[in-house]
Amino acid sequence: MKIAIIGSGNVGSALGKGWLNAGHEVVFGVRDPQSPKTQKVLALIPEAKLNTVADASINAVVIVITTPPEAVLDLIPQLGNVSNKVIIDTTNSIRTKPAPYATAYDAIKEISKAQDLVKCFNSTGFENMLNPNYHGEGIDMFAAGNSKKAKQVAGQLAKDIGFATCYDFGGDDKVELLEKFALSWINMAIMQRHGRNLAFKLVRR
Numbered sequence: 222m223k224i225a226i227i228g229s230g231n232v233g234s235a236l237g238k239g240w241l242n243a244g245h246e247v248v249f250g251v252r253d254p255q256s257p258k259t260q261k262v263l264a265l266i267p268e269a270k271l272n273t274v275a276d277a278s279i280n281a282v283v284i285v286i287t288t289p290p291e292a293v294l295d296l297i298p299q300l301g302n303v304s305n306k307v308i309i310d311t312t313n314s315i316r317t318k319p320a321p322y323a324t325a326y327d328a329i330k331e332i333s334k335a336q337d338l339v340k341c342f343n344s345t346g347f348e349n350m351l352n353p354n355y356h357g358e359g360i361d362m363f364a365a366g367n368s369k370k371a372k373q374v375a376g377q378l379a380k381d382i383g384f385a386t387c388y389d390f391g392g393d394d395k396v397e398l399l400e401k402f403a404l405s406w407i408n409m410a411i412m413q414r415h416g417r418n419l420a421f422k423l424v425r426r
């Protein structure tokens with residue numbers, strides 16, 4: 222699959238490394254090839270392909286947003302025509318948000334008119350995206366949004382990098398709840414000081 226990852230920081234580089242290893246075609250859309258975060262992706266993935274946001278997006282089937290949430294206001298016009306593309310929004314509007322929108326998801330949906338948009342890869346730390354394996358088992362991922370197609374694509378991409386299951390977390394009305402779920406991980410890992418090597422897994426009986 223042709224994937225454009227917008228942003229090359231913690232999340233972008235972790236997902237990019239996994240998808241490249243899984244055989245996907247990945248291009249990073251960056252604003253400054255010399256920035257420390259661009260250099261970080263090159264340290265992790267020496268063969269990483271870098272381009273402008275517009276050129277990375279133009280041939281992509283899937284566009285993955287891994288920037289601060291407020292950056293989407295800048296980015297949306299650079300993504301071009303997204304009517305046939307799946308957009309995966311990994312952002313969490315916890316410290317900042319793309320005002321007047323509550324989330325980047327809402328901003329993308331309204332401004333770009335994207336049909337196949339999904340919130341995913343936001344609910345755990347980037348270390349867990351680099352390595353979702355705990356004691357021989359994959360942890361779980363969660364996806365929210367109204368597009369079945371986007372959820373199916375995100376779910377496959379989650380499995381491709383080692384997540385066990387990507388659960389359907391609900392529709393557009395559950396996007397903010399999925400960001401709160403991410404905040405729950407941040408609370409446990411950082412505020413309650415349990416450390417970032419922890420993850421959520423759904424168990425059943």
Ligand SMILES: NC(=O)c1ccc[n+]([C@@H]2O[C@H](COP(=O)([O-])OP(=O)(O)OC[C@H]3O[C@@H](n4cnc5c(N)ncnc54)[C@H](OP(=O)(O)O)[C@@H]3O)[C@@H](O)[C@H]2O)c1
Nearest residue numbers: 228229230231232256258287288289292312313343346347
């Ligand atoms: N860190 C985590 O564990 C984690 C987990 C789940 C979700 N998230 C969410 O994922 C997003 C990214 O987090 P991160 O930790 O990967 O951040 P990060 O390491 O700071 O990387 C952010 C990336 O966004 C780029 N960027 C910023 N503004 C931009 C703009 N206007 N146009 C194009 N690119 C822009 C930065 O590029 P420059 O180098 O040019 O600044 C950088 O490559 C955030 O929304 C966060 O809430 C983070």
